[in-house]
Each structure stands twice: as structure tokens, then as C-alpha cells.
Amino acid sequence: MFDATFASCDVLRTMNILNTAYFSAEQLCGAALAAFETLCLNGLWIVGRTKEEDSSNHATYFARREHGWEILGRFGTGSEIEEFAFRSPGLAGSV
Secondary structure, X not given: OOOOOOOOEEEXXXXXXXXXXXXXXXXXXXXXXXXXXXXXXXXXXXXXXXXOOOOOEEEEEEEEOOOEEEEEEEEOOOOOOHHHHHHOOOOEXXX
């Protein structure tokens, strides 16, 4: 989750683990960078969680572009860690 495997997959799904209740902002930025480095160009990262209070699902679908993330869409209200993906060192992004 925090270590990249360098462009080895087309789709990465991280559900119910990367959230602000478990990790610091610095750790979440590091996880986003590891996800970026793990995905092939144009690969898809699905990140989100199920909220305990109402069992609702929320996720963001990111595409890995050459220099950063592009948000392709959201389910529910999107991932609570979107901002950390764009704050990762060296990564740009667009909504």
C-alpha cells in the first residue's frame, strides 16, 4: 500500500483501508504516490470506503496520466482522500 511495484498493473482497487481515521495526511500522500507509480500509464485507481454510520459507499475513479491524476468519476460523494492524491509530491491533477 505504501510501496510501489513500478507500472505493473492496469487497475488498482483500495477500498476500506485508505482513510483519514487510519492514516496521517503524509501517509495518505505517500499511498497515493505508491498507487501512481504502481499503475501503468492510463491505469485506473479505485479508492473509497463504506461509511459505518449508514453503510453508504463512496469512491473516486482516478486515471493515471503522464504527470498526475485525472478524476474520471465518483460514486457517492467520492473518496475522502482525493485531496491527498493531488498533494503527493511531483503529481498534478485535474477534476
